[in-house]
Amino acid sequence: xxxxxxxxxxxxxxxxxxxxxxxxxxxxxxxxxxxxxxxxxxxxxxxxxxxxxxxxxxxxxxxxxxxxxxxxxxxxxxxxxxxxxxxxxxxxxxxxxxxxxxxxxxxxxxxxxxxxxxxxxxxxxxxxxxxxxxxxxxxxxxxxxxxxxxxxxxxxxxxxxxxxxxxxxxxxxxxxxxxxxxxxxxxxxxxxxxxxxxxxxxxxxxxxxxxxxxxxxxxxxxxxxxxxxxxxxxxxxxxxxxxxxxxxxxxxxxxxxxxxxxxxxxxxxxxxxxxxxxxxxxxxxxxxxxxxxxxxxxxxxxxxxxxxxxxxxxxxxxxxxxxxxxxxxxxxxxxxxxxxxxxxxxxxxxxxxxx
Amino acid sequence: xxxxxxxxxxxxxxxxxxxxxxxxxxxxxxxxxxxxxxxxxxxxxxxxxxxxxxxxxxxxxxxxxxxxxxxxxxxxxxxxxxxxxxxxxxxxxxxxxxxxxxxxxxxxxxxxxxxxxxxxxxxxxxxxxxxxxxxxxxxxxxxxxxxxxxxxxxxxxxxxxxxxxxxxxxxxxxxxxxxxxxxxxxxxxxxxxxxxxxxxxxxxxxxxxxxxxxxxxxxxxxxxxxxxxxxxxxxxxxxxxxxxxxxxxxxxxxxxxxxxxxxxxxxxxxxxxxxxxxxxxxxxxxxxxxxxxxxxxxxxxxxxxxxxxxxxxxxxxxxxxxxxxxxxxxxxxxxxxxxxxxxxxxxxxxxxxxx
Numbered sequence: 001x002x003x004x005x006x007x008x009x010x011x012x013x014x015x016x017x018x019x020x021x022x023x024x025x026x027x028x029x030x031x032x033x034x035x036x037x038x039x040x041x042x043x044x045x046x047x048x049x050x051x052x053x054x055x056x057x058x059x060x061x062x063x064x065x066x067x068x069x070x071x072x073x074x075x076x077x078x079x080x081x082x083x084x085x086x087x088x089x090x091x092x093x094x095x096x097x098x099x100x101x102x103x104x105x106x107x108x109x110x111x112x113x114x115x116x117x118x119x120x121x122x123x124x125x126x127x128x129x130x131x132x133x134x135x136x137x138x139x140x141x142x143x144x145x146x147x148x149x150x151x152x153x154x155x156x157x158x159x160x161x162x163x164x165x166x167x168x169x170x171x172x173x174x175x176x177x178x179x180x181x182x183x184x185x186x187x188x189x190x191x192x193x194x195x196x197x198x199x200x201x202x203x204x205x206x207x208x209x210x211x212x213x214x215x216x217x218x219x220x221x222x223x224x225x226x227x228x229x230x231x232x233x234x235x236x237x238x239x240x241x242x243x244x245x246x247x248x249x250x251x252x253x254x255x256x257x258x259x260x261x262x263x264x265x266x267x268x269x270x271x272x273x274x275x276x277x278x279x280x281x282x283x284x285x286x287x288x289x290x291x292x293x294x295x296x297x298x299x300x301x302x303x304x305x306x307x308x309x310x311x312x313x314x315x316x317x318x319x320x321x322x323x324x325x326x327x328x329x330x331x332x333x334x335x336x337x338x339x340x341x342x343x344x345x346x347x348x349x350x351x352x353x354x355x
Numbered sequence: 356x357x358x359x360x361x362x363x364x365x366x367x368x369x370x371x372x373x374x375x376x377x378x379x380x381x382x383x384x385x386x387x388x389x390x391x392x393x394x395x396x397x398x399x400x401x402x403x404x405x406x407x408x409x410x411x412x413x414x415x416x417x418x419x420x421x422x423x424x425x426x427x428x429x430x431x432x433x434x435x436x437x438x439x440x441x442x443x444x445x446x447x448x449x450x451x452x453x454x455x456x457x458x459x460x461x462x463x464x465x466x467x468x469x470x471x472x473x474x475x476x477x478x479x480x481x482x483x484x485x486x487x488x489x490x491x492x493x494x495x496x497x498x499x500x501x502x503x504x505x506x507x508x509x510x511x512x513x514x515x516x517x518x519x520x521x522x523x524x525x526x527x528x529x530x531x532x533x534x535x536x537x538x539x540x541x542x543x544x545x546x547x548x549x550x551x552x553x554x555x556x557x558x559x560x561x562x563x564x565x566x567x568x569x570x571x572x573x574x575x576x577x578x579x580x581x582x583x584x585x586x587x588x589x590x591x592x593x594x595x596x597x598x599x600x601x602x603x604x605x606x607x608x609x610x611x612x613x614x615x616x617x618x619x620x621x622x623x624x625x626x627x628x629x630x631x632x633x634x635x636x637x638x639x640x641x642x643x644x645x646x647x648x649x650x651x652x653x654x655x656x657x658x659x660x661x662x663x664x665x666x667x668x669x670x671x672x673x674x675x676x677x678x679x680x681x682x683x684x685x686x687x688x689x690x691x692x693x694x695x696x697x698x699x700x701x702x703x704x705x706x707x708x709x710x
Binding site: 137138140198199200201202203204206207208232233234235236237238239240242243246247249266267268269270272276279280283284287288348349350 | 492493495553554555556557558559561562563587588589590591592593594595597598601602604621622623624625627631634635638639642643703704705
């Protein structure tokens with residue numbers, strides 16, 4: 001199904017809190033036909049968030065958005081605590097009453113809400129993106145996909161692993177490759193229209209879920225870029241990171257970092273330096289299915305241009321690998337630089353292989 | 356609450372399928388007052404499974420067990436697939452009708468079964484051990500416990516990590532320590548009477564669950580032995596392993612292995628050799644909160660005595676660490692050998708620590 005999104009972002013579209021809305025506009029194949037934010041009604045997306053280069057109109061209400069024939073209302077903001085603000089309920093009811101699909105990544109499950117269930121008309125439905133489908137245990141089927149699989153791994157949460165995987169997918173397609181993006185988190189799923197929020201899967205099945213997104217993406221691609229999660233020394237989220245490393249069974253890794261970040265937000269755990277990160281990720285892969293880090297992607301949005309270029313040069317020098325900020329300076333050169341290193345399939349260790 | 360268990364193990368008590376029953380009899384503080392297995396009715400536990408050294412009677416039915424005043428019926432067998440055999444339903448109904456607590460580690464949730472819910476009389480209740488309580492995200496509170504924390508880590512699943520933690524808890528108590536066992540899996544929970552099945556927690560919260568079992572155990576102990584799970588290069592279960600490494604925030608690790616196992620059952624992934632295991636576990640700890648492997652515990656049940664002693668000598672030589680089979684040859688000497696290495700608290704890396 002190709003969706004036409006109206007994106008709900010009341011009072012927030014111009015801010016970082018609308019990160020999900022911005023990600024979907026920037027990367028989804030699905031069209032955004034309108035944004036709902038009364039603060040900017042009458043303007044266009046590009047007037048409010050120039051880098052999105054999108055002409056969709058901004059309107060005040062769901063009712064106003066219907067003239068642009070959306071198929072779906074996407075909740076484009078993650079409110080503090082993940083709960084739905086009371087003031088948005090009427091807009092969601094209006095969408096369901098108009099027969100739209102409502103797409104939500106909130107912790108609060110909209111499909112369990114009696115008011116919303118009752119409001120559905122015609123083909124209206126609710127897609128709570130965070131609810132994982134039933135997934136099997138890891139089976140080893142990821143070892144058998146013909147596509148080459150590249151996983152983005154990071155120094156921490158929220159450094160740009162999803163964006164790196166999306167940019168690389170685009171760059172590969174621009175070079176004529178059959179490339180696919182495999183989504184492992186809420187915004188990635190909204191962008192791709194499929195995927196599994198690995199962090200919401202029961203721990204025993206997290207590897208199996210990572211395997212499943214790869215097997216599905218590989219069915220129609222020769223090259224799969226998998227959205228990584230967390231960071232390998234993140235005290236809370238590293239189990240999800242490791243589920244992707246083993247479950248996605250990558251043939252190569254791309255390391256992502258946001259300079260100058262050096263410690264994790266909540267815990268004060270220091271980020272590992274590039275070489276320690278590479279050593280750690282490669283050692284874990286080597287114990288199951290060998291894969292090397294083939295390049296370093298930096299998210300330099302916090303740096304001025306000169307500092308950004310210096311950070312990129314320094315990453316390349318420290319690691320001996322291609323390094324780039326794909327959003328700021330383009331992805332073609334970096335993709336071409338890593339392409340030879342992602343041209344082969346790796347095999348898992350097997351019975352009798354020395355560990 | 357101190358429980359008096361009647362253990363349900365129809366047709367299986369003499370076999371390895373009754374592993375949960377045997378574990379509870381061998382290690383739980385709660386008394387086992389009867390075992391239910393018509394195949395051996397009239398005999399005593401020690402007549403059927405000599406190493407358990409337990410005089411409890413074996414009877415044919417729950418009704419027969421009631422004369423020994425049990426408080427609880429424990430489902431002591433994990434049937435293929437985790438579902439409840441139809442033929443056991445009558446026995447569970449009889450227990451609930453008699454006002455007993457029913458304790459189950461089956462995948463199938465007994466508390467959701469209308470027949471069982473309806474059968475409860477007086478104080479009867481159902482404890483589905485695998486259902487985790489609500490747990491918070493990892494918070495760092497495990498860093499603040501005063502108790503020293505020792506985690507068992509393994510070369511694979513089902514090598515003896517729970518047994519090693521239980522034996523070390525006993526050995527420490529025998530030396531006068533206030534020691535506690537922290538259970539992270541189904542049989543461990545039945546033995547301890549508390550704990551959380553980490554593998555059933557949503558992946559994002561698995562570290563938080565591991566932290567919680569440590570914080571709870573540490574409230575009444577100076578030394579906590581945490582039951583580990585999985586193995587760090589297990590493609591399916593390593594995320595749970597890592598949740599325990601970061602969430603339990605151990606001060607020291609004990610490595611557990613079952614020779615001569617060299618590959619994992621389902622996937623054929625080779626087990627890592629001792630030194631690679633130690634390097635991998637210590638490197639991960641070093642990236643968040645440093646901890647060393649202080650000893651190697653072997654489960655030599657598959658080996659004859661001479662081969663077992665040779666395997667232990669070889670593990671000690673390869674690693675330079677104390678090595679022993681605690682069940683077969685006793686735990687006091689090993690405990691004394693590692694005691695100096697588990698006498699201090701470690702601190703997590705903090706803001707400004709070089710990573």
